[in-house]
Amino acid sequence: MPRLLPALVLAVLLVAPASAQVERRRAVTGGPVEELFWAPTVISTASVTNLPRGNANFTILHSFGPVSGGIGQLWGLDGAANIRFGLDYGISDRVSVGIGRSRLDKVLDFRTKVNVLRQTTDGRVPLELAVKGDLGITTEENGFAFGDRISGLVSVLVARRVSDRVSLQVTPMWSHFNAVVPYFVGGERIVPEADHVAIGVAGRYVLSDRLAILAEFVPVVGSRTEGTKDNLALGLDIETGGHVFQLFVATSHWLTEQHAIARNTEDFFAGDFRLGFNVNRVFGVGK
Amino acid sequence: MKARKTTERLLVLATLAAFVAPASYAQVFATESGRAEFTSSVPLHSFTGTSDRLVGRIDLATDSVDFYLDLETLDTGIGKRDKDMRKTLDTARFPFAEFLGRLETPVNPAAAGAQRVRVRGTFTIHGVSRALVVDGTLTREGTGLRLEAAWELRLDEYDIEPPRLLIVKVDPVQKIAIRALLNPSPR
Incomplete structure (x- = not known):
């Protein structure tokens, strides 16, 4: 009978897999890290976060007047400095x-x-890298030829989600205006620069599933138009499920980066900042 | 002595045959590309999440039923909503929804037409396991079996906090449906 034992063991081994659990395997491994930032903008500059394919993002960016206007201007709320309505669409998971x-x-x-x-997620690619381009056309009637109304921005966004809570981003940017017109400030003739280079740095710290704080600083490097100041903004991200709201204080009232880099003349630390908010509403198209 | 050896050999063969024979009928059916679907409702709106990565196996010889889904494959059509869903389900810690159970009704894989089946087992999601009875149908399709089943899942029973859209909470009851063509599979 002892000689039967190997055969019985073999029989049991043959049968065992039939009742074993199906092996659990992850369908996707080493996929992209999600939500380096909750919205495609940090505050006034772009974030590396892009829209998934087939998703659209309707945005309202709004900045009020300067807080330094005091109670007479209800700390800037009486003056709508700037507002931008926008719509972005994800052509693929990488291109919008x-x-x-x-x-x-x-x-x-x-x-x-x-x-x-x-x-x-597996660390194979440690950084998120995106390239952004923006072409602006001044449509206000100002007597300029079409070509002289054009402005543009090219930026390279390099970011990393360092931990569940912290994301950091560095963004070299080049801002260009096809035409610049000299102007006078206090009798002094200012000739604006057509090109500016800036290195934006930004960060996010997640407080909870719904809240995060944001900071963004965009110093101009190299030559700049006289009087141009660096942008600084601090914000609060509020994630509500369908929307991402951003409340912020910021130096510049411009909502396109090429203008914010080249045309901001206000100094955050001199009290020249304003309140503002962004609304992001993402929705699917076709499902 | 020779007779004893012969008896032993016959006993071994009989034992092997008893264990192995059911497998030779190929009564195991499996899929790795079944469809799983959930429907969520909020006031005036509902949305559906789908995945075509449902993996599972039905063994008619042992009546065992085993299915699982990698929850990160669910797609609601809006990337941001998918991310919110993954957060809600905590898929980093609990990547799978799974069902392990047994057929309570006999199934004839050779029969034509839909056969109503009932399975009783354990459903696990978000790290919580609960007993579950699911009714469905199995229909012969080619050499395989077409499975269709549906049930309702109460989020609170699995310690899942229904997500909010602004101030509106998603309905805590989710409608789940699965469809799959299970093909004959080796054991």
Whole structure:
């Protein structure tokens, strides 16, 4: 009978897999890290976050007048400094296109963002890298030829979600205006620069599933138009499920980056900042 | 002595045959591309999440039923909503929804037409397991079996906090449906 034992063991081994559980395997491993930022904008500059394919994002960006206006201007709330309505669409998970229109100078702008690298959960790709372009057209009647109304921005966004709570981003940017017109300030003739280079740095700290704080600083490097100041903004992200609301204080009232880099003359630390908010509403198209 | 050896050999063969024979009938059916679907409702609106990565197996010889879904494959059509869903389900910690159970009704894989089946087992999601009875149908399709089943899942029974859209909460009752063509599979 002992000689039967191997055969019985063999029989049991043959049968055992039939009642074993199906092996659990993850369908997706090493996928992209999600939500480096909750919205495609940090505050006034773009974030690396892009729209998934087939998703659209309707945005309202609004900045009020300067807080330094005091109670007489209800700390800026009496004056709508600028407002931009925009719509972006995800052509693929890595490419989006968008259009928007701002009140100041009636700037109509077209933009695209391409995520060249996606940070992965397995660390294989440690950074998220995107390229953004924005083409602005001043549509306010100002006597300029069409070509002289054009402005543009090219930026390279490099970011990493360092931890569940912290994301950091560095954004070299180049801002260009086809035409610049000299102007006078206090009798002094100012000749604006057509090109500015800035290195934006931004960060996010997640407080909870619904709240995060944001900071953004965009110093101009190299030559700049006299009087141009660096932008600083601090904000609060509020995630509500269908929307991302952003409340912020910021130096610049411009809502397109090429203008914010080249045309901001206000200094955050001199009290020249304003309140503002962004509303992001993402919805699916076709499902 | 020779007779004893022969008896032993016959006993071994009989034992092997007894265990292995059911497998030779290929009564195991499996899929790795079944469809799982849930429908969520909020006032004046509902949305559906789908996945075509449902994996499972039905063994008619042992009456065992085993299915699982990688929850990160569910797609509601809006990337942001998918991310919210993954947060709600905490898929980083609990990546799978799974059902392990047994057929309570006999199934004839050769029969034509839909056969009503009932399975009783344990459904696990969000790290919580609860007993579940599911009714469905199995229909012969080619050499395989077409499975269709549906049930309702109460989020609170699985410690899942219904997500909010602004101030509106998603209905805590989710409608679940699965469809799959299970093909004959080796054991």
